Amino acid sequence: MSITKDIMATTKIILTTSADWEEWNKRFMSQVIMYDLLRHIQGNENLLSKPIRPVTADYPQKARSTTARSRTQTHAEASGQGTSEGQTMSPEPDRQEVTFSDLTTDGQKSFSMAWTFYQDDTKAYEKQQDLVRKLKEWIAANVSSHYQETCCEPTESMAEWHKNLKMAAGIDTRSEENNAREKYKEALKTPKTKDLITWVDFWEKTMTVAKNKKVVETTKTSIWFQDFLAAIRGALPMWAAAYGISKDPQVEDNTLDYRKVANDLRREAGQYIETRKASKIAKGSFGPTFADSSEDETSRVEKTSQKRKHAAGTPERVEVCRSSEELHANKKRKHAAGTPERVEVYRSFEGLHTSKKRKHAAGTPERVEVCRACEGYHPTYRCFYLFQKIAPKKWIPKPHLQKLVEQNLKEDQTLKEEVKRWAKEKDGGINRD
Numbered sequence: 056m057s058i059t060k061d062i063m064a065t066t067k068i069i070l071t072t073s074a075d076w077e078e079w080n081k082r083f084m085s086q087v088i089m090y091d092l093l094r095h096i097q098g099n100e101n102l103l104s105k106p107i108r109p110v111t112a113d114y115p116q117k118a119r120s121t122t123a124r125s126r127t128q129t130h131a132e133a134s135g136q137g138t139s140e141g142q143t144m145s146p147e148p149d150r151q152e153v154t155f156s157d158l159t160t161d162g163q164k165s166f167s168m169a170w171t172f173y174q175d176d177t178k179a180y181e182k183q184q185d186l187v188r189k190l191k192e193w194i195a196a197n198v199s200s201h202y203q204e205t206c207c208e209p210t211e212s213m214a215e216w217h218k219n220l221k222m223a224a225g226i227d228t229r230s231e232e233n234n235a236r237e238k239y240k241e242a243l244k245t246p247k248t249k250d251l252i253t254w255v256d257f258w259e260k261t262m263t264v265a266k267n268k269k270v271v272e273t274t275k276t277s278i279w280f281q282d283f284l285a286a287i288r289g290a291l292p293m294w295a296a297a298y299g300i301s302k303d304p305q306v307e308d309n310t311l312d313y314r315k316v317a318n319d320l321r322r323e324a325g326q327y328i329e330t331r332k333a334s335k336i337a338k339g340s341f342g343p344t345f346a347d348s349s350e351d352e353t354s355r356v357e358k359t360s361q362k363r364k365h366a367a368g369t370p371e372r373v374e375v376c377r378s379s380e381e382l383h384a385n386k387k388r389k390h391a392a393g394t395p396e397r398v399e400v401y402r403s404f405e406g407l408h409t410s411k412k413r414k415h416a417a418g419t420p421e422r423v424e425v426c427r428a429c430e431g432y433h434p435t436y437r438c439f440y441l442f443q444k445i446a447p448k449k450w451i452p453k454p455h456l457q458k459l460v461e462q463n464l465k466e467d468q469t470l471k472e473e474v475k476r477w478a479k480e481k482d483g484g485i486n487r488d
Contacts, residue, residue, distance in 0.1 A: 117157055
């Protein structure tokens, strides 16, 4: 499974097999902590019991007159007979509901306090019941039906549910460590530049799990950081080299945080992606990118000149920089035939503009070379980004063009070899007329 698919797959974990246990249990414990039920799940605390409503009759009452009538008297009155003195009287008080006003002063105070406690306990009980209901709903949505039927009996507590699920689907500590080590190794595969941000998210997550499981490779900074640089070097070689040197002190004293490393790479990856997008827009919509600040103006002048030539019917010739082999072969043929060699030298804006006027007046076709490194209008061997020794003192390289040159050198092996050969030639291979 690719890194991207793996991350997408972890959006929701359904406990179906023991392979899902570690990730599922981590998410379950997050829910438990959020609902303040951790001590209950750990078996250290029972859930709240439903509070008992206080009854006024259970508290001291005021003395009050009661009407008592004997059963014999009632029967005698009904039959029209009187009651003799020898007959026994059996009092039967009238039953009345005890209200708050019937209580003594102390009874009212005791009842009021009991009622306040009852209301507070009821609120706490109802709140906990609501959280328990939510946790049970989460379990129902994230546990397979098989495990629900075998491990989650309705009459059992959630602490017993979790214990049963761990026995059925859990794995031992050694297996968890082995799984974490395997994922750590998988995360060290060199990513593609377009997948850098996705890769670093996966790497950071894997590092977190591996450190929690105390995977040996993650216990020492010098080891995991070297593994990180080796993985990223294939995508960002220059950044990896510079970043490794800058972090040497923190690696030595074992204080480098992997989260900080992940954030640094995210920033670099974001800048790299933006630069690539900008360079594509520049090439596709606004023409080639130029080597220095004066070349933007040169581009506008050349476009205007090209439009005039097209309107006048003058043929336009645009020469693209050729490979070194073709250029070398043409030189030999021209030399053998006695044909003078024409090599166009990069000119300043003023010189280029004056030369164009003369060519236009004489009807000479214009030849323009496109640099294969920075994609500006000049020969490749005259590119300031490749050979900064020939650049004017006031020339300042542009970061996005520098990165474009680096990318082109990386993707074009022929160009890279040509640059090395030109650098070894007499005077660095730059003084060409």
